[in-house]
Amino acid sequence: xxxxxxxxxxxxxxxxxxxxxxxxxIVLSTRVRLARNLQGQPFSVxxxxxxxxxxxxxxxxxxxxxxxxxxxxxxxxTELDPIDRAVLLERHLVSRELIGPPEGDPPQGAALVLxxxxxxxxxxxxxxxVRLQALVGGLQLERAWGEVDALDDEFGARLPYAxxxxxxxxxSCPTNVGSGLRASVLVHLPGLVLTKEINRVLDGIxxxxxxxxxxxGEGSEVIGNFFQISNQTTLGKTEEDLVEHLDKIVxxxxxxxxxxxxxxxxxAPSVLEDKVWRAYxxxxxxxAISFDEMMNLLSGVRLGLTLKLLHxxxxxxxxxIMIRAQTAHLARSxxxxxxxxxxxxxxxxxxxxxxxxxxxxxxxxDDLPIDSGDKRDDGVDGGLS
Amino acid sequence: xxxxxxxxxxxEREAEIQLTxxxxxxxxxxxxxxxxxxxxxxxxxxxxxxAPLADFLAEIGEQGAEPALSGADEGCSxxxxxxxxxxxxxxxxxxxxxxxxxxxxxxxxxxxHGATQHVGKIYLGQTxxxxxxxxxxxxxxRRLERAVEIxxxxxxxxxxxxxxxxxxxx
Numbered sequence: 001x002x003x004x005x006x007x008x009x010x011x012x013x014x015x016x017x018x019x020x021x022x023x024x025x026i027v028l029s030t031r032v033r034l035a036r037n038l039q040g041q042p043f044s045v046x047x048x049x050x051x052x053x054x055x056x057x058x059x060x061x062x063x064x065x066x067x068x069x070x071x072x073x074x075x076x077x078t079e080l081d082p083i084d085r086a087v088l089l090e091r092h093l094v095s096r097e098l099i100g101p102p103e104g105d106p107p108q109g110a111a112l113v114l115x116x117x118x119x120x121x122x123x124x125x126x127x128x129x130v131r132l133q134a135l136v137g138g139l140q141l142e143r144a145w146g147e148v149d150a151l152d153d154e155f156g157a158r159l160p161y162a163x164x165x166x167x168x169x170x171x172s173c174p175t176n177v178g179s180g181l182r183a184s185v186l187v188h189l190p191g192l193v194l195t196k197e198i199n200r201v202l203d204g205i206x207x208x209x210x211x212x213x214x215x216x217g218e219g220s221e222v223i224g225n226f227f228q229i230s231n232q233t234t235l236g237k238t239e240e241d242l243v244e245h246l247d248k249i250v251x252x253x254x255x256x257x258x259x260x261x262x263x264x265x266x267x268a269p270s271v272l273e274d275k276v277w278r279a280y281x282x283x284x285x286x287x288a289i290s291f292d293e294m295m296n297l298l299s300g301v302r303l304g305l306t307l308k309l310l311h312x313x314x315x316x317x318x319x320x321i322m323i324r325a326q327t328a329h330l331a332r333s334x335x336x337x338x339x340x341x342x343x344x345x346x347x348x349x350x351x352x353x354x355x356x357x358x359x360x361x362x363x364x365x366d367d368l369p370i371d372s373g374d375k376r377d378d379g380v381d382g383g384l385s
Numbered sequence: 386x387x388x389x390x391x392x393x394x395x396x397e398r399e400a401e402i403q404l405t406x407x408x409x410x411x412x413x414x415x416x417x418x419x420x421x422x423x424x425x426x427x428x429x430x431x432x433x434x435x436a437p438l439a440d441f442l443a444e445i446g447e448q449g450a451e452p453a454l455s456g457a458d459e460g461c462s463x464x465x466x467x468x469x470x471x472x473x474x475x476x477x478x479x480x481x482x483x484x485x486x487x488x489x490x491x492x493x494x495x496x497x498h499g500a501t502q503h504v505g506k507i508y509l510g511q512t513x514x515x516x517x518x519x520x521x522x523x524x525x526x527r528r529l530e531r532a533v534e535i536x537x538x539x540x541x542x543x544x545x546x547x548x549x550x551x552x553x554x555x
Contacts, residue, residue: 039480046464046478067547127476142535146528152506153524161508162480167494168503170483172476174490175497177483179505209499221401236500 003064003113005074009084012073013093013135016119017319021138025306025315026254028186028226031092032144032243033133034152035171035180039160043172044127052109052125059124062158063113068151071116077106083337086328088112092135093119098126120147122155127172128180130155139254141183141247145239168235178235183243185250186215190225190303191260192253201256202227209233210249215295224295224322229253265307276304283351288344294325294351313358321354392418461485522551 016029037043038058041051056076063069077085077099085099085106093112100106107125114121119135132155134147162170168178176182192198202212211232214222229250231242264272279300283289289297298318304310305318323329330346331338338346390400398418460467462485466478477483483490491501525548532541 037480042464042479043477043482045470045474045476046466142531143537146531146535146537146540149506150528156508160510163508164480164483164503166487166502167483167490168505169508170480174477174493177494178498178500178503181505233498233500235494235498235503238505242505 002071003060003074004072005076006079007073009075009080009087012116013088013091013114013119013121014323015117016135016137017316017323019137020316021136021140023254024138025302026188026257027139027250028188028319029092029135029137030140030144030183030185031133031135032141032148032181032183033131034148035128035169035176035182036130036132036152036156037162037170037172038129039162041129044125044129045172047125047129049108052107055129056109056111056124058159059113059122059130059155062155063122065158066151066154068154069113069115069120072121073112073114073116075112075114077110077112078108080106083328083332087332090326090328091323093121094123095126095131098123118147120151122151128176139185139247139250141185141243141250145181145183145243149239176234179237179239179242181234181239181242182230183246184213184228184230185246186226186228187250187253187257188224188226188299188302189253189257190299191257191264193225195260195263197256197260201253205229205249205253206232208245208249210246223292224299226295226299261303261307272307273304273309276300276307276309280304280310280355284355285352286348288341289348289351290340290344291326291347294347295322298322313355317354317358321351324354325350390416392416392421394418394421522548525551 021027021030038055041047041055047055060074063072063074066072075088077094080088082102085094086102088094089096089099093114098106098110098112100110109125111124112121113124121133123131123133132148132151134144134151136144136147164170169180171177171180189198189201192201205212209232210229213228213230215224215226215228229246231246234242237245279297283294283297283301298321301310301313302315302318305313305315324333325347327338327343330343330350333350334342334346392398392400393415394417398420400416401419401422460470461478461482463481464478466482468486471477471482471486477486494501525544529541529544529548532538532544
């Protein structure tokens with residue numbers, strides 16, 4: 001493998017967005033990660049600067065010889081500016097722990113390795129020495145697990161993992177021990193929220209060994225009706241069983257969500273249609289919009305699309321907006337830090353242009369220029385059937 | 386920003402949850418604190434692991450004060466992590482902490498995971514040296530089966546080539 005240091009972050013790690021995986025209208029993405037530690041080195045809380053550098057160097061050498069990762073980038077967090085670090089966080093490629101506090105320095109030896117051709121990589125010197133992760137579009141647990149398993153086999157053959165005959169793969173926190181596997185699926189459940197069935201479903205989830213979180217993982221709130229469902233336990237079951245169990249339950253949740261949507265459509269069709277179109281209208285024309293408001297409106301538009309109340313934009317356009325309209329992404333395009341009100345103006349501009357491009361049948365907003373927001377909106381709702 | 390918003394129900398605590406609902410044919414959104422939300426039947430995401438972990442922390446805390454196990458008060462013989470360190474950070478210090486605190490850990494693991502014995506992937510150690518073809522081929526075969534199962538034919542073709550290359554060399 002070629003391991004390249006210091007390449008620009010640009011559009012990296014977004015391959016999963018092009019991948020309209022199964023059930024992509026309800027399931028945004030699937031992630032599987034494995035937590036591993038190296039034998040003979042203390043865990044992160046006891047790990048000094050020297051040991052961290054050693055772990056980084058050993059991992060780097062092992063990865064240079066990788067067949068699984070063909071071409072990959074290597075980013076020590078200290079070499080990235082704070083905006084790029086935040087961009088990686090917004091793409092769910094790194095954790096808060098890896099990038100450190102917003103105003104401070106990243107932890108010593110913290111690094112991200114990321115394949116060029118797909119969203120597969122490793123975080124080094126995070127809560128555990130190594131966190132291998134795969135991210136794919138739609139509901140594709142088997143595929144994500146397969147990718148990360150292959151990388152794990154190879155990496156583990158070159159470096160000594162901390163493994164115990166009884167407890168399995170040893171992790172810094174006992175909640176991850178055993179398989180070290182956390183599989184999670186990001187699902188959009190507006191139907192269950194609107195019909196107030198969501199609590200029953202979430203209760204059910206926690207009774208079968210699964211847990212849920214908000215869009216940004218542990219401790220984050222639910223935004224835009226997105227829920228991350230993942231396995232709660234990591235010990236006492238095989239990786240395949242953990243993955244299959246989650247897959248089975250998520251499929252049931254998808255069924256419930258579809259039923260809830262059918263109920264909404266039957267019970268309150270005109271209310272629903274009005275709200276969905278209003279959401280689209282605000283997104284098309286707003287001059288300033290907060291991230292939370294945008295997410296809630298996008299949720300309405302996404303719902304409208306799957307219920308065929310709206311025919312544009314494409315779901316893929318919505319996914320791209322969700323990524324690109326986050327604050328660090330906006331700041332990177334603007335090439336400066338943005339305060340909240342600046343960010344709201346930039347965000348509204350990006351959303352308008354992305355939806356306009358989609359309505360005109362253009363390819364999306366990859367190279368979207370951002371201006372201060374006085375672009376004219378010609379052809380109001382033009383191109384919509 | 387929602388982070389500065391007060392709960393619309395009690396007007397006191399910070400609103401943490403946005404609840405969208407239909408009332409009388411109208412969709413409405415309210416911002417609630419987690420307590421009022423749970424009264425309305427929407428619970429905030431309290432990590433279920435928090436409770437057993439707290440139990441465990443209390444347990445090893447007591448044992449730290451009045452050690453039931455030899456060595457528990459001195460901490461892990463390799464990294465020196467003491468029960469109170471774990472209580473503070475929720476994290477163990479090194480791989481030797483596991484055998485060192487095994488009796489207490491088993492209780493925690495049973496509560497958190499419902500099990501203490503790992504049954505997943507077995508780590509073979511650094512066995513896959515370049516020369517160790519048998520293990521490598523077995524791993525590739527396993528992966529090939531899975532690729533076929535999920536109809537990832539591109540991956541399957543590449544795996545078949547890799548197996549072929551290895552077995553021909555052999």
